[in-house]
Amino acid sequence: MKAAVLNEIPGELEITEVGIDKPGPREVLIQTSAAGLCHSDLHFMEGLYPYMTPAVLGHESAGVVEAVGSDVTYVKPGDHVITCLSVFCGHCSYCTEGRPSICSGKDLECNRGPDEAPRLTIDGAPAWQFLNLSSFAEQMLVHEHAIVKIREDMPLDRASLIGCGVMTGVGAVFRTARVEPGETVAVFGAGGIGLAAVQAARIAGAGRIIAVDMLDTKLETARQMGATDTVNAADTDAVLSIHEMTSGGVHKSFEAVGLKQTTEQAFQSLRNGGTATVIGMIPLGTNIEIHGVDFLMEKKIQGSNMGSNQFRTDMPRLVDMYLDGRLMLDEMVSARISLEEINQGFQAMKSGSVTRSVITFN
Numbered sequence: 001m002k003a004a005v006l007n008e009i010p011g012e013l014e015i016t017e018v019g020i021d022k023p024g025p026r027e028v029l030i031q032t033s034a035a036g037l038c039h040s041d042l043h044f045m046e047g048l049y050p051y052m053t054p055a056v057l058g059h060e061s062a063g064v065v066e067a068v069g070s071d072v073t074y075v076k077p078g079d080h081v082i083t084c085l086s087v088f089c090g091h092c093s094y095c096t097e098g099r100p101s102i103c104s105g106k107d108l109e110c111n112r113g114p115d116e117a118p119r120l121t122i123d124g125a126p127a128w129q130f131l132n133l134s135s136f137a138e139q140m141l142v143h144e145h146a147i148v149k150i151r152e153d154m155p156l157d158r159a160s161l162i163g164c165g166v167m168t169g170v171g172a173v174f175r176t177a178r179v180e181p182g183e184t185v186a187v188f189g190a191g192g193i194g195l196a197a198v199q200a201a202r203i204a205g206a207g208r209i210i211a212v213d214m215l216d217t218k219l220e221t222a223r224q225m226g227a228t229d230t231v232n233a234a235d236t237d238a239v240l241s242i243h244e245m246t247s248g249g250v251h252k253s254f255e256a257v258g259l260k261q262t263t264e265q266a267f268q269s270l271r272n273g274g275t276a277t278v279i280g281m282i283p284l285g286t287n288i289e290i291h292g293v294d295f296l297m298e299k300k301i302q303g304s305n306m307g308s309n310q311f312r313t314d315m316p317r318l319v320d321m322y323l324d325g326r327l328m329l330d331e332m333v334s335a336r337i338s339l340e341e342i343n344q345g346f347q348a349m350k351s352g353s354v355t356r357s358v359i360t361f362n
């Protein structure tokens with residue numbers, strides 16, 4: 001099969017012939033229908049986070065089950081699925097506490113061991129599977145706990161977005177921060193994840209929803225998706241504007257960029273008792289500075305991993321919300337591209353001109 005491979009870091013992706021094994025007992029072979037280009041892929045390509053090479057990148061996808069292993073009863077060939085990097089073992093302390101997105105057992109239990117044949121190979125040598133998925137490929141071989149079955153009337157290109165960016169932004173609002181009706185919200189960053197957070201705040205019934213970005217085009221999209229107010233931080237002090245608009249700060253703020261400065265601004269934008277949730281991937285080695293005195297007024301800051309998802313529950317709900325018109329996904333797909341156009345897709349992402357490019361197969 002064809003796949004996009006990262007051979008050196010930093011580096012671009014190369015379309016390469018990659019071998020894929022048959023499903024083991026608890027594995028599922030999937031025909032990839034669509035794969036979104038996510039900022040996290042770019043972080044690894046640029047070396048902001050380490051990874052092994054050669055690796056088949058990609059982790060935001062949907063497809064159709066082609067074959068299942070001998071012990072798999074959850075899906076059968078022909079089923080439509082969304083993949084999720086939050087593969088869960090099902091019985092570690094995090095899984096049993098209801099926090100499967102931070103499962104500690106997945107690396108040992110949901111991967112093949114060193115003595116087993118690798119899932120992916122290049123010229124017979126092992127290739128790394130990125131985040132247990134490797135979606136930039138015509139097929140994926142994954143553990144059965146890395147997929148969720150969905151309705152067949154859901155278009156698979158839009159379903160793929162739910163697999164990472166949408167789940168991450170929406171989950172941060174619904175699950176990590178638990179935004180309540182009427183609460184004021186600020187979202188820093190109006191890319192794919194930030195827009196998903198804006199939408200979730202609207203669906204949750206938030207009061208004022210303030211989107212912050214440096215590009216007016218992105219802020220305009222944020223308005224279409226539910227932002228009641230926007231701040232262009234290129235020419236305005238975002239923290240000051242938010243405090244003025246809300247007479248003292250927001251209940252809940254979200255950082256969807258992955259930078260020290262925006263993380264600190266998200267915290268500074270809170271009213272007393274408010275909570276800042278950091279969704280973005282802050283580069284390794286970066287420390288965040290906040291004023292200790294703010295804790296006296298019960299301001300909080302917390303992380304969110306993939307929206308604290310329970311994806312087998314959450315993703316079918318998001319599919320329903322798309323199909324009943326509440327979750328806007330059509331507007332988030334700015335380009336449909338081929339696998340061969342993947343590097344141009346990442347260039348477009350860097351320029352800030354797109355919300356999401358989606359690779360469609362066949």
Ligand SMILES: [Zn+2]
Nearest residue numbers: 038040164165
């Ligand atoms: Zn992602």
Ligand SMILES: [Zn+2]
Nearest residue numbers: 089092095103
């Ligand atoms: Zn677990």
